[in-house]
Amino acid sequence: MNVIYVKDSKEMSEKAASLLFSRMKTTEGQLNLGLATGGTPQGTYEELIKKTRAANQSFAQVKTFNLDEYVGLSEENHQSYRYYMNTHFFNHIDIPIEQTFLPNGMALNLEEECARYEQLIIDNGGIDVQLLGIGSNGHIGFNEPGTPFSEETHLVKLAQETKEANARYFNDQSEVPSQAITMGIASIMRAKEIVLLISGENKADAFAKFMNGTLSEQFPASILETHENVTVIVDEAAANKMN
Numbered sequence: 001m002n003v004i005y006v007k008d009s010k011e012m013s014e015k016a017a018s019l020l021f022s023r024m025k026t027t028e029g030q031l032n033l034g035l036a037t038g039g040t041p042q043g044t045y046e047e048l049i050k051k052t053r054a055a056n057q058s059f060a061q062v063k064t065f066n067l068d069e070y071v072g073l074s075e076e077n078h079q080s081y082r083y084y085m086n087t088h089f090f091n092h093i094d095i096p097i098e099q100t101f102l103p104n105g106m107a108l109n110l111e112e113e114c115a116r117y118e119q120l121i122i123d124n125g126g127i128d129v130q131l132l133g134i135g136s137n138g139h140i141g142f143n144e145p146g147t148p149f150s151e152e153t154h155l156v157k158l159a160q161e162t163k164e165a166n167a168r169y170f171n172d173q174s175e176v177p178s179q180a181i182t183m184g185i186a187s188i189m190r191a192k193e194i195v196l197l198i199s200g201e202n203k204a205d206a207f208a209k210f211m212n213g214t215l216s217e218q219f220p221a222s223i224l225e226t227h228e229n230v231t232v233i234v235d236e237a238a239a240n241k242m243n
């Protein structure tokens with residue numbers, strides 16, 4: 001595992017964007033990108049847009065697969081992850097919107113939707129590079145503590161801690177959906193390369209626990225230690241409990 005220590009979230013975003021940009025360039029855009037939402041990767045998308053524009057680079061061949069989506073929020077809902085991805089990234093680059101995929105949290109049959117999404121990723125040849133954030137409880141995607149490492153895309157009930165953490169994006173905590181569809185740990189681990197971003201004081205305990213290396217389903221991110229191609233980019237605020 002390659003751990004890169006950086007000063008702050010700006011430097012983390014620049015490093016992550018450079019890495020993704022270079023992967024897109026070396027494959028001439030023939031790349032399946034796994035993407036994440038939340039506050040952490042927002043700067044990475046901004047940097048990636050800047051780089052793409054500055055280099056006048058086309059990424060029209062790239063396909064994207066997001067980790068997760070809330071259940072019951074339409075794509076027009078400003079809190080849906082589809083809305084987040086469109087506004088923060090897809091509307092500003094030339095990846096055709098039809099090549100951008102998220103689980104459909106409005107599907108009538110949610111179990112069927114999970115199986116369809118998993119199969120969609122497989123049918124497209126799998127994910128080449130997966131971008132990840134981490135929850136303060138160690139979740140990756142919406143895989144909460146206790147999720148079996150063998151899970152593929154599935155329906156989850158959000159942990160209270162996660163609802164509280166994500167309430168900042170909603171008018172009121174009661175509006176945070178209680179369910180989501182997420183790629184499972186097994187789906188994430190099938191990515192050929194993983195880039196984990198960790199930023200901010202509120203992630204310091206999670207990073208310390210991650211680095212301590214005990215493999216446990218109670219701390220979902222711990223599985224990443226067993227993946228052969230992981231880059232972690234962590235800022236000073238998140239790394240400050242390691243000294």
Ligand SMILES: O=P(O)(O)OC[C@H]1O[C@](O)(CO)[C@@H](O)[C@@H]1O
Pocket residue numbers: 036037038039040041067068132133134135136140141142162166
């Ligand atoms: O970057 P944030 O907003 O702290 O979120 C951390 C993680 O939580 C999720 O948003 C899910 O709650 C992940 O997609 C994200 O990586």
